[in-house]
Amino acid sequence: MTVIDQTTKNVVALHALSEAEALDWLRAQPGGRVTATDAELGRRWNWHRQRVGRRLKAWVKAGHIKRRGDTVTAVSIESGTSLGTATGTKRKTKTETNDPPRPVTPAGQPDASVPAPRPDPRAVVERIGWSMLLAGLAFLLGIAATAVGLYINASFLWKFGRSSEASLLLAVIGFVTDGMTVTLPSVAVGLWLRRQHALAIATVPIYLLAITMTALTALGFASQNISDAVHVRGATKELRADSAADLASLRAERSAIKFIPTTAATVAAAQRAHDQECTKLGPICRQRADALNAAIANKTLTDHAADLDRRISAAADKLAGIPVLAAGDPQVEAAIAVVTWASMGTFKPTASDVEMLRVLGVAAIPIVGGLLLSFAFGLAQPARTVSRSGAC
DSSP: OOOOOTTTTTOOOSSOOOHHHHHHHHHTSGGGEEEOOHHHHHHHHTOOHHHHHHHHHHHHHHTSEEEETTEEEEBOTTTOSBOOSTTOOOOOOTTTTTSOOOOOOOTTSOOTTSOOOOOOHHHHIIIIIHHHHHHHHHHHHHHHHHHHHHHHHHHHHHTTOSSHHHHHHHHHHHHHHHHHHHHHHHHHHHHHHTTOHHHHHHHHHHHHHHHHHHHHHHHHHHHHHHHHHHHHHHHHHHHHHHHHHHHHHHHHHHHHOOOOOOOHHHHHHHHHHHHHHTTSOSHHHHHHHHHHHHHHHHHHHHHHHHHHHHHHHHHHHHHHTSOOOSOSSHHHHHHHHHHHHHTTTSOOOOHHHHHHHHHHHHHHHHHTHHHHHHHHHHHHSOOOOOOOTTOO
């Protein structure tokens, strides 16, 4: 168990001592010597134990103190010997009378003779590492959401203008509205922290108005663009289905035709044979007439089959040019399937439910840009520390 002089054993600093004050405290001990652990010295100086250890090592290296175990001895700067008085005043000798007096450092200011503290890399990482990283990410996300919101409000309202002047004014209104949505959360927080509570509360109705207008604009933008995209996908899917059905019908019709491929020359030859044999009626004339009729029928079927082949080729090319879509709105269909499966069939949302939820989600993203910026500014502020005099 360590022992500290009874005059200072129960003395605890009401505030954290500076490095110069801590060194003067050591010099003020009887004989300039004290026996105490880092934790005990930290309680006296209102320091953390790790800080005490780092400072003692730095002072030993600078020659201000000597340390053996838990015993710390202050060293005279001029003579390099232990200080012999309880007040820490140096014993003057003949060699010291001609030395210039050592300047006295006012309390609260760093002593020039004490080396500047070296930052602990781990402490720096703990202090600014994660908070600044998160602040940077939140700031970037807030800027991105803000840019999206400004573009949506300005471009969407621009389309409602019936003239260039009206479009410009509507775009400016949308820009200002989204700007208010972004900045008012940070303004409210700043006013509240500065104890301007009335002004902070006054920003609430303005923010509600701005966020309502921003939400309406974002809802219109999201509904219009998502609905158009889903309609195009649905129409494309239906077009491919119709084209596939037409192609199947043409192929079925083509496969049902039974004929002998016949050319125009074959029909002409049958016609000449008929004319030669039918100068008078007879069995041979009837045979030639039947052959001519069969040639004409086969020629008709041959021409029809050739037309079907051309139509089948054109339909196949058209079908190949249409993209294959498994669903007109895969997001809605997948959401319905997942919710139905997760709830074991007890809850099955409709397509309109999922569509409304999607529109609300897309519209909410530009609104949270201001909140993300507020979070970033809050994380960038230095963390508040509470001193505990009894902590080791």
